[in-house]
Amino acid sequence: ATTHFGFRQVDKEQKVSMVADVFHSVADKYDVMNDLMSFGVHRAWKLFTRECSGVKVGDRVLDIAGGTGDITALMSKRVGPTGQVVLADINASMLKVGKAKLRDRGVVGNIDFVQANAEALPFPSNYFDVITIAFGLRNVTEKSNALASMLRVLKPGGRLLVLEFSKPQYGWLNKVYDTYSFKLLPKMGELVANDSESYQYLAESIRMHPDQDTLAQMMRDVGFDEVSYFNLSGGIVALHRGYKF
Ligand code: SAM
Secondary structure: OEEEEOOEEEEHHHHHHHHHHHHHHHHHHHHHHHHHHHOOOHHHHHHHHHHHHOOOOOOEEEEEOOOOOHHHHHHHHHHOOOOEEEEEEOOHHHHHHHHHHHHHOOOOOOEEEEEOOOOOOOOOOOOEEEEEEEOOHHHOOOHHHHHHHHHHHEEEEEEEEEEEEOOOOOHHHHHHHHHHHHHHHHHHHHHHHOOHHHHHHHHHHHHHOOOHHHHHHHHHHHOOEEEEEEEEHHHOEEEEEEEOO
């Protein structure tokens, strides 16, 4: 069975190991590159995600594909000592960087770190109040399996928030964005992280990811209710939200 890794057609197993290579390779420079590439705006997108999640004191939150822990940190502050945040990621290098960063910042006490694949979440059913996946779904091979797994571990009344690159909503923005991502991004990756290939994959994987309405329908198809989305920065990024009832 084949799928795609960026614009390349690859076997499904191949994709898993290629995605693993990308994130082992970028882990150490990941945060710096995020700030550079998005001009810091990713921080606002993540804050918006928390505010749209309706998360409250005492909640249980899963931050899947949590990587270096930005969303986990925001959630940890909100749920407080009676709540719990699980940062789960498939990649040991990303988890290691995330763990070290959160400890350095004193964001501790209510966080667990788990190495897990979004397609087969190792948690009890009906467990979490809120699940977030930020810039992660794009890298998952079987997206519907992952969405179904998230639905299973959500409590009835719980919410999934998917923050992901999406389709810019204006023609002119599309043009600027194309030039930026195919010409500048790989160069920045080369200069800062000595790794242009990973950033080439980033640009390609964004183009291959389902657009706003397609992703919303995928969420409905696996059983999410009241699915809606917000376009952020002109649709460069979209935040999808769905409920389990
Ligand atoms: N959520 C963080 C953020 O917003 O900064 C990190 C996003 S990073 C672009 C994508 C993360 O998804 C990586 O840490 C990668 O290891 C993880 N990932 C990729 N495939 C995954 C999978 N199948 N299950 C869980 N995590 C996965």
